Amino acid sequence: MTKLKSIINDNYFQGYAYSYPHKSSYRPFEKPMPLKEVWAKENKEQLFLYVHIPFCEMRCGFCNLFTIANPKTEHESPFIQSLEKQAIEVQTALGIANFNRLAIGGGTPTFLSLPDLERLFYIINNIMGADTLAIPSSVEMSPKTASAEKLALLKEKGTTRASIGVQSFLLEETKALGRPQKTVEVQKALQIIKDSGIPEMNIDLIYGMAGQTIKSWQYSLEQSIAFQPEEIFLYPLYVRPLTGLGAKEKAWNDHRLNLYRFGRDFLLSKGYEQVTMRIFRNTKAAQMPTPPYNSPEDGMVGLGVGARSYTKALHYSSEYAVGRKGVKNIIHDYNEKTKENFQNVLYGTQLSLEEQKRRYVIKSILEGSYLDFKAYHNFFGSAALEDLPELQELYELNLASKEPHKLQLNQAGLELSDVIGPWLYSKRVHAMMQDFELV
Numbered sequence: 433m434t435k436l437k438s439i440i441n442d443n444y445f446q447g448y449a450y451s452y453p454h455k456s457s458y459r460p461f462e463k464p465m466p467l468k469e470v471w472a473k474e475n476k477e478q479l480f481l482y483v484h485i486p487f488c489e490m491r492c493g494f495c496n497l498f499t500i501a502n503p504k505t506e507h508e509s510p511f512i513q514s515l516e517k518q519a520i521e522v523q524t525a526l527g528i529a530n531f532n533r534l535a536i537g538g539g540t541p542t543f544l545s546l547p548d549l550e551r552l553f554y555i556i557n558n559i560m561g562a563d564t565l566a567i568p569s570s571v572e573m574s575p576k577t578a579s580a581e582k583l584a585l586l587k588e589k590g591t592t593r594a595s596i597g598v599q600s601f602l603l604e605e606t607k608a609l610g611r612p613q614k615t616v617e618v619q620k621a622l623q624i625i626k627d628s629g630i631p632e633m634n635i636d637l638i639y640g641m642a643g644q645t646i647k648s649w650q651y652s653l654e655q656s657i658a659f660q661p662e663e664i665f666l667y668p669l670y671v672r673p674l675t676g677l678g679a680k681e682k683a684w685n686d687h688r689l690n691l692y693r694f695g696r697d698f699l700l701s702k703g704y705e706q707v708t709m710r711i712f713r714n715t716k717a718a719q720m721p722t723p724p725y726n727s728p729e730d731g732m733v734g735l736g737v738g739a740r741s742y743t744k745a746l747h748y749s750s751e752y753a754v755g756r757k758g759v760k761n762i763i764h765d766y767n768e769k770t771k772e773n774f775q776n777v778l779y780g781t782q783l784s785l786e787e788q789k790r791r792y793v794i795k796s797i798l799e800g801s802y803l804d805f806k807a808y809h810n811f812f813g814s815a816a817l818e819d820l821p822e823l824q825e826l827y828e829l830n831l832a833s834k835e836p837h838k839l840q841l842n843q844a845g846l847e848l849s850d851v852i853g854p855w856l857y858s859k860r861v862h863a864m865m866q867d868f869e870l871v
Contacts, residue, residue: 433822434855435825436822436825436826436829436851436852436855437825437829439851439855440848440851443851444688444689444692444847444848444850444851445640445668445670445688445689445850445851446850446851446854447670447850447853447854448670448850448853449794449798449849449850449852449853449854449856449857450799451740451795452787452790452791452794452795452853452857452861453747453781453783453787453791453857453858453861453864454857454861454865455740455749455752456752456864456865456868457781457860457861457864457865457868458747458748458749458752458779458780458781459779459780459781459864460751460778460779461777461778461779461780464776464777464778465746465748465776465777465778466525466775466776466777467521467522467525467774467775467776467777468524468525468775470525470743470746470748470777471525471526471527471743474731474743474744475730475731476526476527476528476529476530476731477530478530478532478723478724478725478726478730479529479530479531479532479533479730479731479732479733480531480532480533480534480535480725480727480730480731480732480733481531481533481534481535481556481560481562481732481733481735482534482535482536482537482732482733482734482735482739482740483515483534483535483536483537483541483552483556483734483735483736483739484537484538484539484734484735484736484737484738484739485511485536485537485538485539485540485541485543485544485552485736486511486538486539486736486737486738486759486763487511487538487539487540487543487544488538488539488540488543488574509548510767511736511737511763511766511767512544512548512551512552512555513767514766514767514768514769515552515555515735515736516551516555516559517769517770517771517774518735518736518769518774519555519556519559519560519735520559520771521771521774521775522560522733522735522774523559523560523561525775526733529561529733531560531561531562531563531567531733532567532568532722532723532724532725532730533567533568533569533725534556534562534564534567534568534569534570535569535570535571536552536569536570536571536572537570537571537572538572538738539572539738540572540573540574540577541571541572541573542571542572542573542574542577542578542579542582542586543574543577546581546582546585549582549585549586550585553585553589555735557589560733560735563590564589564590564591565589565590566590566723567590567722567723568592568593568720568722569589569590569591569592569593570591570592570593570594570595570634571586571591571593571594571595572595572596572597573594573595573596573597573621574596574597574621575596575598575613575617575618575620575621575622576613576617576621578594578596578621578624578625579624580624580627580628583624583625583628583630584628586628586630587628587629587630591630592630592631592632592720593630593631593632593633593634593662594625594628594630594632594633594634595633595634595636595665596621596622596625596633596634596635596636597636598618598622598635598636598637598652598656599611599636599637599638600637600638600641600644600648600652601615601618601651601652601655601656602615602648602651602652603615604643605641605643605644605648605652608641608642608643608644609638609641609669615655619655622635622659623659626659631662631718631720632661632662632663632717633659633661633662633663634661634662634663634664634665635656635659635661635663635664635665636665636667637652637653637656637664637665637666637667637695638666638667638668638669639666639667639668639669639688639691639692639695640668640669640687640688640691641669644691646690646691646694649691649694649695650694650698653695653698653699657699657702657704660714660716661714662713662714662717663711663712663713663714663717664699664704664712665710665711665712666692666695666696666699666710666712667710668688668692668850669688689847692709692847693847696712696847699712700712703715703716706843706846707801708798708799708846708849709798709846709847709849709850710849726807727795727799727800728791728792728795728796728800728811729792729807729811731743731744734749737750737762737763737766738750738752738762740780744783744788745782745783745788746777746780746781746782746783747780747781747783748777748778748779748780748781749779749780750762750766750779751779781864785812786819786858787858787860787861788812789812789814789816789819789820790820790856790857790858792808792811792812793808793816793820793823793856794853794856796808796839797839797840797841797852798841798849798852798853801840802838802839802840802841803816803838803839803840804837804838805817805836805837805838805839806837816839817839820856822855822856823839826839826841826845826852830842830844831844831845831848831852832845
């Protein structure tokens with residue numbers, strides 16, 4: 433295992449480990465795996481339901497998500513029809529299952545028309561059996577699609593969290609990101625969300641784009657907290673292959689670390705607490721009672737092309753692409769699927785016991801609050817520090833305080849999250865990622 437100290441090299445932004453293994457380590461399976469068998473022995477008491485809507489009104493220059501901008505109208509309703517077909521087969525394969533969390537992402541779910549949004553919630557509630565009035569549910573949106581009518585529908589269906597991608601409140605900066613938007617439209621959308629009665633609002637901001645300064649970054653932060661959102665996510669800009677910015681191959685003055693530290697300290701001084709490297713939560717926000725869900729241990733069921741599903745030892749999804757042609761072809765194939773096509777798993781990755789342990793650790797220390805040693809032992813029957821001895825280096829580098837019952841990154845550790853994540857990837861996953869051919 434490579435020493436963490438040797439790979440920091442003053443580069444704190446090496447990769448965002450929001451899931452493990454990375455989707456670029458997925459491959460076609462040698463033979464189809466029946467969906468019913470995949471879930472047969474899984475614990476389905478507290479699952480996460482994720483629905484992916486692969487449509488947006490524009491494709492941001494930094495975006496490598498599975499989505500297509502301004503699709504022709506024939507794409508949307510056929511997609512919802514195919515989603516319903518998939519849901520029927522998935523629910524049949526699952527049998528008795530309980531969903532304790534729901535997220536609708538993309539893409540931009542609110543790009544859908546009101547009738548398609550209505551049908552989407554029918555699929556979630558009446559086919560999948562997820563009670564959207566009883567569980568925490570999050571929906572992603574953009575300023576252009578956050579209309580009062582759609583927010584009213586989301587509130588009626590029980591949505592508890594509206595997450596909006598703002599990125600910046602300055603036109604010249606959003607232009608640099610490949611998503612020009614007028615500040616007045618952003619402010620109008622934020623007010624619509626506040627007025628909707630949805631309990632929580634999250635604002636996404638990006639730092640590191642061309643021309644951004646500490647002063648302009650502070651302006652966007654101030655504009656955000658003026659609406660007192662319950663959460664603010666601070667994302668470092670990554671320029672990836674086949675994205676709008678990646679195609680330009682334009683270098684920029686990388687001062688993301690200074691911007692990150694300023695943004696962190698600014699939010700901490702304004703009544704927000706840091707949860708992860710990216711997540712800051714308003715300390716005045718009410719804590720709503722929620723049914724149990726443990727991300728490192730519990731499964732996730734994905735619906736929609738581009739969605740991923742997680743069992744303990746198998747992760748699977750549709751095929752992945754970033755370029756418009758590749759995405760369009762995969763969506764077209766999804767819309768043409770028969771019910772039999774949805775009864776098998778064709779693409780993903782098998783997790784060895786080592787990969788399961790690495791995933792548990794990565795998600796616990798980077799996406800949760802900390803790694804609970806007792807919970808880890810109860811789940812695997814072994815000790816985390818013995819299974820992954822490299823974790824000791826986090827103590828040696830003073831990135832975590834040594835405590836007997838948990839491993840929790842301190843402030844210095846949190847700002848190295850995008851180094852620590854990739855550092856904990858296995859050699860096999862690194863090799864698969866490097867060999868992945870992106871289209």
